[in-house]
Amino acid sequence: MTDEAVPDALATPVEPQGDEGERLHVLGLFVGFVTGLPQLIFPIFAAFFGTRGSDNPLISIAAVSAILLFSLFFRWLSWMRFRYHIGEHDIRIESGIVSRNARSIPFERIQDVSIEQKPLARLFALGEVKFETGGGDGDDAKLSFVSVEEANRLRELVKAHKSGQASVSHAEPLVPDADAPPIFAMDSNRVFIFGLYSFSLVIFAVLGGLAQQFDFLLPFEIWDFRHWIGVAEERGVTVENLNGIGWTAQIILALVALGGLIFIGFATGIIRTVLREYGFRLERTAKGFRRRRGLLTLTDAVMPAHRVQAAVVQTGPIRKRRGWHSLKFVSLAQDSKDEANFVAAPFATLAEIWPIAHAAMIVAPDAQTQFHRGVIRNWTIQILLILPVILGAIVAVTLWADTTILRAMSLLLILVFFVPYLWLDWRKYGYALDGDQIYVKRGWWQEKLTIAPQVKVQTVEIYQGPIARRQGLASVNFGISGGSLEMIALPLETAQAIRDAVMEQVAAVDYAVVAGEARLSTNV
Numbered sequence: 004m005t006d007e008a009v010p011d012a013l014a015t016p017v018e019p020q021g022d023e024g025e026r027l028h029v030l031g032l033f034v035g036f037v038t039g040l041p042q043l044i045f046p047i048f049a050a051f052f053g054t055r056g057s058d059n060p061l062i063s064i065a066a067v068s069a070i071l072l073f074s075l076f077f078r079w080l081s082w083m084r085f086r087y088h089i090g091e092h093d094i095r096i097e098s099g100i101v102s103r104n105a106r107s108i109p110f111e112r113i114q115d116v117s118i119e120q121k122p123l124a125r126l127f128a129l130g131e132v133k134f135e136t137g138g139g140d141g142d143d144a145k146l147s148f149v150s151v152e153e154a155n156r157l158r159e160l161v162k163a164h165k166s167g168q169a170s171v172s173h174a175e176p177l178v179p180d181a182d183a184p185p186i187f188a189m190d191s192n193r194v195f196i197f198g199l200y201s202f203s204l205v206i207f208a209v210l211g212g213l214a215q216q217f218d219f220l221l222p223f224e225i226w227d228f229r230h231w232i233g234v235a236e237e238r239g240v241t242v243e244n245l246n247g248i249g250w251t252a253q254i255i256l257a258l259v260a261l262g263g264l265i266f267i268g269f270a271t272g273i274i275r276t277v278l279r280e281y282g283f284r285l286e287r288t289a290k291g292f293r294r295r296r297g298l299l300t301l302t303d304a305v306m307p308a309h310r311v312q313a314a315v316v317q318t319g320p321i322r323k324r325r326g327w328h329s330l331k332f333v334s335l336a337q338d339s340k341d342e343a344n345f346v347a348a349p350f351a352t353l354a355e356i357w358p359i360a361h362a363a364m365i366v367a368p369d370a371q372t373q374f375h376r377g378v379i380r381n382w383t384i385q386i387l388l389i390l391p392v393i394l395g396a397i398v399a400v401t402l403w404a405d406t407t408i409l410r411a412m413s414l415l416l417i418l419v420f421f422v423p424y425l426w427l428d429w430r431k432y433g434y435a436l437d438g439d440q441i442y443v444k445r446g447w448w449q450e451k452l453t454i455a456p457q458v459k460v461q462t463v464e465i466y467q468g469p470i471a472r473r474q475g476l477a478s479v480n481f482g483i484s485g486g487s488l489e490m491i492a493l494p495l496e497t498a499q500a501i502r503d504a505v506m507e508q509v510a511a512v513d514y515a516v517v518a519g520e521a522r523l524s525t526n527v
Contacts (some may be wrong), residue, residue, distance in 0.1 A: 024086030024097065030127045031148030032082055036075055037123055046070050087146060089160060094134065096144055108144055110164040112136040117304035118154045125301060130154040134161075158305075183293075187348050187359055189283040197280060197350040198273030200322055204264075206271045285347055287362050292332075292347060306345050310334045311363040312483045313455035315344065316356060320448060330356045332363060333455075333485045344485070365454050368442055374433035377492025381476055382429040388470075434490045436501055439508075441481060443488055457508040459483050465498050481505070 050066035080100050088095040093109045115135040124130060129148035149157070189197070281298035291307040313333040322328070330348040347359050357367040368374075427447035435442040441460070444452040462482035471477060477498040481488040490501065 024088040024095075027082060027085055027087075027146060028129055028149050028153070029082075031124075031129055032075075032078055034123050034127060034129060034148055036078055038121065039074070039078075043070060043074055089157070092164075094144070094161075096146075106144070108134055108136060110161060113161055114310060115304065115306055116158045116161050117302065118151075118158065119303070120151070120297075120301040122299040124148055125299075132157050183286040183288055185284045186287045186362065187283075187285040187351060187355055189280060189350065191281075193350060194277055194280050194283070195273065198276035199269060200319075200327065200350070201272035201276045202268045203272040203275060204268050205275075206267060280349060283349070285359070287359075292345070292363075294345070294347070304345075306332070306334055308363055311345075311365070312459045312485050313453055313488065314360045314363065314365045316353075316360075316452045316454075318450050323450065326352050328353055328356055330359055333453075333483065360454070365456065366440070368435065368452075368454070372435050372437060372442065374435045374442065374444065376429065377432055377434075377490075378474075378476055378494065379429055380474060381471070381492035382425045384470055384474070385425055432491070434493075436504065441488060441505070443490060453488055455481065455483055455488050457505050460505055460509055463502045463505055465495075465502055467495070 047067050047070055050070055051063050054063040054066050077100070081098070084098065084100050084103075086097045088097075093107045094113075095105065095107045097103065097105045113134050113136055115133075117133045117135075118130045119133065120130045128151050130151050131145055131147045132149060132154045133145040146154075146157075278298050278300070280296055282301075283296040284294070286293045287308075288305070291305050291310075293303070293305045295301070295303045311332045311334060315331045315333060316328055317331070318328040327350055328348075329346070329350060332345040332347055334345050347363075348356055351359075353367075360367065424447075428445075431447040431450065432445045433443075439457060441455045441457060442452065444450065460481045460483055462480075464480040464482065465477050466480065467477045471492075475495055477493055477495045479490040479493060479498045479501055481490075490498070493501070
């Protein structure tokens, strides 16, 4: 992690301490060196191909060895100059070979402490400890690598400090809390089914990227289709031969190719899901949610319950038919990207999801919750706005297609895609407001329901575009820490009434008292 990722308020210089601090585990040198080898691929190839003209092969071996030793030496030097100190009020980290950097992270600012064990680190019983304060988009500091015992000790120390214990011994090991019964878990069968729903062809994108990066190593141009046509012809595969085998055989070959593609997609989805979600276990501890998962890379993350700002329940058209959904928590000071949010239940039924959400003080919409659609003329205006694009596509298809049937099919496809898309978007959109929460649902393919407690709202903004203003429509944007929530296509009077109702709820909360109670009850 670079020092630039640390917020200025936390990256303040500190005076040298009397103690020398703690070093990272020495075996972390080997783990970091091996895991960092992919970064040396280009220098190694450059050294190898730069010296391959020499008659003595030992020169190439010596050049590659020099690069490896050079990298290992600087890793050792960086390890020697790295120290972390556990103080009475903060964690201080000192690093840097030539330019020394020192930063202090107060315990009260640490919002999340997670432990990650990648395969090689697990082999040596090592782990990465990551501290997050919520002041940036990533981890504010991390220790790579320490022993698992030290990682657990550091997390328990942070928990003890944040729980307000008067004195904490930094020398003696702290006993971690006993495992609580899980509030949600996925067995191997559930993970496998989840993988079946995670169809993915990302393997082709990866192979394509590798081929593009290392095509200079191949004796031919991989993207030269004439080369592949020539190879096929050398093996007796020509257009005439394909036409000669008959329609039945061609259909069978096409089905076999399609079946192979589908098999690869399912296999890729299953492998990725098993590697990420194996052993998924979510616990509700006294002060937060603890999530553990992973087959090769084991992650152990804890998020305090008070950091939950909103809940997002998602599903897809196929998953919904079988009753499967996912639950994510939008957490304090995270960005609005979905992958940055805390996944509490990646593959669960609604009966399993709502108790988890309730543990974060978010309740499901009941029968009294009435969802309203936006004004349909907003979507009609969108159709009119994209009409020139449709007409341009129609002209392009007319000029490109050489048969009447092909032109008709192309025009039908354009109309069938755009108009139903906007109509379905309007049909699936809805918003609701009760005395405590805000609800917004949207998406006709990937359905998403976002629920946010009104007291979590920090700002309410009403805005109107030039066309919406002429139509008397407006949108309401609710600013919450870690993201935003938007209601669209509302009459201006309705938008103003919603803003006033939410701000009345927010104004009734004394956040100074809430913040003080949160600091007293926080337990990472």
